[in-house]
Amino acid sequence: MNHFDVIIIGGGPAGMQAAIRLGNFNYKTLIIEKEKSIGGKLTQWDKLFPDFYSAEELLQNLTRQLNENVSILTEQEVKDIENTSENEWTVKTADGQYSSKALLIASGYDFFNAKRKEEFGYGIYPNVITSVELEAMIKNGKITTLDGRIPQKIAYLQCVGSRDEKVGNHYCSINCCICAVKQSIEVKELLPDVEQYCFYMDLRMAGQHYEELYRTSQEKYHVQFIRGRISEAASTFDNRIQIKAENTLLSTPLKLTVDLFVLMVGMEASETTRFISQKFNISNEYGFLQSKQRYCSDNETEIKGLFLAGTCKRPMTIPKSLKDGDAAANAIFDYLKNR
Amino acid sequence: MKDFGYSISKGRTLNYDNSDFSLKKTLEHDVVSYCRCIGCGACASTCSAAKFTDFSIFKCNMLFRNAKYDELEQELSKCMLCGKCTLVCPRGVNTRGMILEMRNLIEKNKNNNE
Numbered sequence A: 001m002n003h004f005d006v007i008i009i010g011g012g013p014a015g016m017q018a019a020i021r022l023g024n025f026n027y028k029t030l031i032i033e034k035e036k037s038i039g040g041k042l043t044q045w046d047k048l049f050p051d052f053y054s055a056e057e058l059l060q061n062l063t064r065q066l067n068e069n070v071s072i073l074t075e076q077e078v079k080d081i082e083n084t085s086e087n088e089w090t091v092k093t094a095d096g097q098y099s100s101k102a103l104l105i106a107s108g109y110d111f112f113n114a115k116r117k118e119e120f121g122y123g124i125y126p127n128v129i130t131s132v133e134l135e136a137m138i139k140n141g142k143i144t145t146l147d148g149r150i151p152q153k154i155a156y157l158q159c160v161g162s163r164d165e166k167v168g169n170h171y172c173s174i175n176c177c178i179c180a181v182k183q184s185i186e187v188k189e190l191l192p193d194v195e196q197y198c199f200y201m202d203l204r205m206a207g208q209h210y211e212e213l214y215r216t217s218q219e220k221y222h223v224q225f226i227r228g229r230i231s232e233a234a235s236t237f238d239n240r241i242q243i244k245a246e247n248t249l250l251s252t253p254l255k256l257t258v259d260l261f262v263l264m265v266g267m268e269a270s271e272t273t274r275f276i277s278q279k280f281n282i283s284n285e286y287g288f289l290q291s292k293q294r295y296c297s298d299n300e301t302e303i304k305g306l307f308l309a310g311t312c313k314r315p316m317t318i319p320k321s322l323k324d325g326d327a328a329a330n331a332i333f334d335y336l337k338n339r
Numbered sequence B: 001m002k003d004f005g006y007s008i009s010k011g012r013t014l015n016y017d018n019s020d021f022s023l024k025k026t027l028e029h030d031v032v033s034y035c036r037c038i039g040c041g042a043c044a045s046t047c048s049a050a051k052f053t054d055f056s057i058f059k060c061n062m063l064f065r066n067a068k069y070d071e072l073e074q075e076l077s078k079c080m081l082c083g084k085c086t087l088v089c090p091r092g093v094n095t096r097g098m099i100l101e102m103r104n105l106i107e108k109n110k111n112n113n114e
């Protein structure tokens, strides 16, 4: 059977949470996911901020709640979407064609490609890594430099690909400040002798218990927060990374050599998100999707039967994405009921 | 005779690679609340000494944490230990304790180096 009540494009937290609700409402729901398994970026994360909740446990929790009304297609990239007659939607993938009464976009975000900020040396010097790669090391319980040394000094740089006119992204990605705090605590637990420096423009701890975790990272884990944006990084002969910044609270330049330099990469609209935003002409200034109205119809679009959830709209945290999945399911319920 | 020719001016860059942060570490250990400072400057803003002298407890704090101890002894002597700064700090830093301990550590350091 290729006909459904609702098709969800993207099986990350927002898509899964919406599918849980829609399944409970007894709607035949199909999730189309381009990766090997559902879960989205949760599959790349070890623990979540600010409470170190296991990403795997959350994923299992969500999976367990999906009922028999929900079908899942993985490794299927969306090739085309059409709004056929009377608000019928047709989604084409490489292998098939599926139709539904309502379409929910939950196609999420991608990490900023750090190579675009050449001055930080990512892709040029081996010991410049992204927060995503650091998370993988934390997950493996082993932090080493690319040449196998135990790092003694680590520097983090906030706002890589966000809040930067030079890459065309004026927005804040919301997650990275607190993520650096979380990761620096985890790294210190694994390497008690490591010294860590976190360079920031502003620290944005705008969530419950974020500020508290930041305090803890200062007091118990001795992470040094330095206000100043690193301007450039260069490799030393022994593959360490020398960085330059202004210590703005002292109006003095500083330099520092570290073993690992971690770039806190921001969030950009994913490829699928961009494809959809262009196709239906509902792109915001950064390629994310624009909802009908921010306050009261944030899951609806100007197009009937087309709904949005999660980070395809803008950067969000995981709890927020989950809530947004819920809200989208409710909006779809109202729509299908009154159709 | 008048000096002439070129000389290399002493850079003002803080070089973290060869700075000695041991005093800062001791302070972090002795006055734990000091770790929580976020550099907001409320302490300096309320300081009575700052109104009449060229003194900033904020700057002292920043110099100390960056291992720049040269001017600090002179600077910190301007504080009259009234404790007003402790009342306003949003991060609950025991600033008065911090100042006393800074003075202490700098004094010890001086004696060790002599």
Ligand code: SF4
Pocket: A158, A159, A160, A162, A163, A171, A172, A173, A174, A175, A176, A177, A178, A202, A203, A204, A264, A266
């Ligand atoms: S959350 Fe922090 S690091 Fe991320 S973009 Fe915003 S200010 Fe920058």
Ligand code: SF4
Pocket: B043, B046, B047, B048, B049, B050, B057, B078, B079, B080, B081, B082, B083, B084, B085, B086, B095, B096, B099
């Ligand atoms: S204790 Fe010292 S630094 Fe603090 S307010 Fe009084 S004079 Fe100023």
Ligand code: SF4
Pocket: B036, B037, B038, B039, B040, B041, B042, B043, B044, B058, B088, B089, B090, B091, B092, B093, B095
């Ligand atoms: S008021 Fe407290 S947090 Fe603010 S700069 Fe002074 S010591 Fe630091």
